[in-house]
Amino acid sequence: MLYKKGGIKVMIKILLGSIILLVAIPIGNYLAKKTKEELKKGQLWFKIITIISLIGGVVCLVLENEVLFFAFLFIALVTSRSLKFKSHR
Numbered sequence: 001m002l003y004k005k006g007g008i009k010v011m012i013k014i015l016l017g018s019i020i021l022l023v024a025i026p027i028g029n030y031l032a033k034k035t036k037e038e039l040k041k042g043q044l045w046f047k048i049i050t051i052i053s054l055i056g057g058v059v060c061l062v063l064e065n066e067v068l069f070f071a072f073l074f075i076a077l078v079t080s081r082s083l084k085f086k087s088h089r
Helices: 008-034 036-041 043-062 066-088
Strands: none
Touching (some): 008 066
């Protein structure tokens, strides 16, 4: 498990990863504003990317690869925020 690997280093990785994930929300909103036309045409692809990223995140969580876990979650958050933001407009 994550907590067995080395205490404070893992906590710092998780904290930094969480902060970076929080940045994904405004980035997704910004991209949705700037790419309205692409979101209409590529909505299916954005959904596929979101699903693949979530699956990759779960796999990396099981494999205990924190860097790829946060990378996949970042991609999933940005694409899903873009879709969610678009549906509210």
